[in-house]
Amino acid sequence: MPDLPKHVHFHEEGPREGFQIERGTFPLADRAALVDALSETGLDEIQVASFVSPKAVPQMADSEALFDTIKRKPGVRYDAVWLNERGYERARAATGVHITGRIALYASDAFALRNNNCTAAEMRARVDGWLDRYAADGVPMERALVMAAFGCNFEGSVDPARAVGELVWAWKTCRARGMASPRLYLADTMGWANPQSIRRAVGLLREALPEAEVGLHLHDTRGLGPANVMAALEMGVSHFDSSVAGLGGCPFAGHGDSRGAGNICTEDMVFLCHEMGIGTGIDLEALVEAARLAERIIGRPLPGRLMHAGTLTAYRQRRAAA
Template sequence: MSDLPKCVEFHEEGPREGFQIEPRIYPLTQRAALVEALAETGLKAVQVASFVSPKAVPQMADTEALFAAIKRRPGVRYEAVWLNEQGFHRASATPGVDLSGKISLYTSDAFAKRNNNCTAAEMRDRVLRWLDLYSEAGLTIDRALVMTAFGCNYEGEIAPERPVAELVWAHRACAERGIRLPKVYLADTMGWANPQSVRRLVGMVRDALPDTRVGLHLHDTRGLGPANVLAALEMGVDLFDSSVAGLGGCPFAGHGDSRGAGNICTEDMVFLCHEMGIETGIDLEKLIEAARLAERIIGRPLSGRIMHAGSLSTYRMRRAA
């Protein structure tokens, strides 16, 4: 266990991941309140919404208005997602969006076509265009993420060499333009990862890109999310995407149910870290309250555990008294 990180950073994606998958559109004031509650917890970044086609994802049709409604907290980044140039230009024109360059790659042609209307190879060509666009806009590149890194519901098993090759290509493409790529992410978009595959793939990426920070975007589709986080922590991974109350799921992932499954649950994973003596900079009790707010907004029980059971702090204070 000597490789455990001293501190872990969680990047909150619930407001975007969660509400994009829901069949109904929730009031803007409620979604803004959730973003504000999350910003009070010590999280460094909150992914608010996406700039995508309102025809494809009507739940995100009012993204500009949502950013305008949020009361911002200093020191917190309020981020967004875009899939094409039109979305990027909308984000650039929206006050309050904290912009940075992000590039995405695929291991699966089938999923790439559903999510971005292109093949994995065509996505590489688009990434080169994105690098030029970001440079023209004066943006630094924050991360490269490879989706379906562990497996795909449409194509099955994904050989670990494929996501490694995509990230190495992204690193090289950036280097050729004099751009430093600080972070790479492995995305378990459809819940195929297990602890063994997490350890193997993280190790392979570290060997290929030894000076690059490795993060994970994990879904808890089949119940292995927490086990995969623990495996990653034991490999020294200190960067995770997560979703308050376990909200979320990709609408194009091809899960058997209509909503898919959410990301790893932020408050549950923060609890895990704290119990293991790993700092997060997050106030767990405030985060639990934000998760309960998310559940009240959604209007049904959500998958988070700690939000229902409570943390151990109350019991420890009772014993101390």
């Protein structure tokens, strides 16, 4: 088992992940204010919006206007999600979107059909077209992600070897083309992972590709998000997708009356890292204030813990002054 990482990088997805699942829409100015607040926390990568069908996800219909409205801070990358050629073109035409090459794959046919209207094999077949396009446009390859890597609400348990196999295929495909090796993300899209399955999947991926960099996209659907992060840290993983205040969830990942729960909570996981002496480069107090802003915008209690309990900074300052 590797030592704990010395530094952990958080890719903030709350502005996109959070608002896309809400049943209503929110003022553009409020969403821009949240992005601007996050920009002042030390986060260096913020996912602002998605360029997807306004009919399927009306909450993201004004993504271009949102990118026009935010105040960009030097050193911060503002990125977005797209699922098809039209979305990619919209992202490239929008103001200041950081475009990087990415591959999205599936370990579940049922979820692939629900989310992308294709099977997992059909999604893999589309990758060559995307890689051709990225190469033609001079877009650097950065990440490959496999969704439903630990289980699927529509298909059941997922063999970790299947998820790992998708990422190994993506990595080797990029290498065969002479492209940069992507960082490989296992995504627990619907909250099926537990610490044991995290260790198993990360271990299998490391055995298959010892030189690859591994990241995780975790949801806290059933309360195991922090435990899964801890297991990943103990495996030396240092890249995580997360959402301020625990916002979010995939609108196509729910089952019955439920909806997919949000990502692991950024400020709670930053707090975890800081308490263990792991650097993040993030101002935790500023991040907590951004989480409280998110809660005011949404208008209901959000699942983040630290935003309600407070950090230990003030307590320690009082103790030191006593």
